Amino acid sequence: MASRSHRRTVPRRRTALVTAVALAVAGLVVTLAMAFRPAHQADTVRAASTPTAAEPTGKPQPKPTPTPTPSTASPAPTTSTPATHTAHATPASSAQQSSTTTSPTAPRPASGAAPLAGRIKPGVTYSGVATHYAAGDGDGACLYGPSPDLMVAAMNHTDYEVSKACGAYLLVRTAGGASVTVRITNECPECAPGQLDLSEQAFAGLGALSAGRIPITWSLLSPGTSDPIAIRYKTGSSRDWCGIQALGHRNPLARLEVRDGGGWRQLTRTDYDYFLSPDGTGCGGSLRLTDIYGQQLTVDGIAVRPDVVQSTHVQFALR
Structure with a gap:
């Protein structure tokens, strides 16, 4: 007579065999199903299993640091500090270099950035x-x-x-x-x-x-005007020494430069509003005028004629 343990072993082997066969059949079915699956469906499955950059990954994202907004309060003129500017602060664009004279319009408060302004700035009361x-x-x-x-x-x-x-x-x-x-x-x-x-x-x-x-x-x-800027050489000016003054400029004048070889040389401004060339550089040559907004005008053909007001036929644009 077979032992109890022997009778219990046989059913287990049969169960294991049935299980193995079932698994093999299931695997074959899955393999065949995958083999006949359309290619675009397989790609869809792979794409769905790969997270994109726009999908949350479960990791908290850092919040962007807010950019401070500069105060719009106007500085009190009694405590403001004069701005310091270099000779090459902001180059003017080609649009700003236009020599077209602007037609007269009603005066209005100046606005916009003025990188070459001193203590007096546009848009400030x-x-x-x-x-x-x-x-x-x-x-x-x-x-x-x-x-x-x-x-x-x-x-x-x-x-x-x-x-x-x-x-x-x-x-x-x-x-x-x-x-x-x-x-x-x-x-x-x-x-x-x-x-x-x-x-x-x-x-x-x-x-x-x-x-x-x-x-x-x-x-x-920045007033409306049809009058052009004028240039005047100071008394005693010559090719060896000269003082140059700009008259009738619509916007405050920031710089006056003279042609010096292949470049421009900024002249020193006096407290009586003449720009001096102590060694004669540029006297009688091309001039470049720059207003506080960075607009530039190049003027040619102004001879050294002391105390004579000579028109340039150009004017800064209205701001």
Whole structure:
């Protein structure tokens, strides 16, 4: 008689054999199914099993660091520090070098970046007081000579900034809404930062002369004009030494350069708004004018003729 263990062993072998056969058949079916699967379905399966870069991987992604936004608050003119600029601050684009004279339009506050501006910057409103003086013919420290109109002003010494303010147009307002447009032709050495000393004619547009002092705000303008810029050589100028002045520029002038060989040489600006060439370099040659916005104008054909105003037939673009 077979032992109990022998009778239990036989069924196990049969079960194992059946199982093995079943597995083999299943494997054959799977193999045949995969062999006859269309190629694009196999690719789809593989693609679905591979995560893409856009799919979350389960790992927390770091949050981007926010970029600080610069403050838009206007600096107080009494505490601002003059900006320092090099001779090659920002090259002008070809569009900015256009010599086309702009048709006259109504004055409006200047806007946009001004990389060559000094203390007085476009888009900034400055606070101070207005006083008045007898302007005579409108001439002053800028040595422009008699003014065609007497809506002129003297800039305080701080904001005059070694004649960088010369020729700038300003919109001056009172709290009551009165306003005038003036051109800087003079300096007021004893005036406080932010203060403007207006001609009596300009002051009268804001209030009675008897008021003496009026609180004001003022900002830079880029006025509409059809008049071109003019050039004048200083008394005593020659091919060996010269002083050069630009007149009637719409926007504040930042640099005046002369041709020096194959390049340009920046001339030193005086506090009476002439640019000097002590060794005669460029006297009577090509000139390049750059405003505070980086716009450049190249002028040829201006001879050394002391004290003669010579038109350039070009003007900076309205800003």
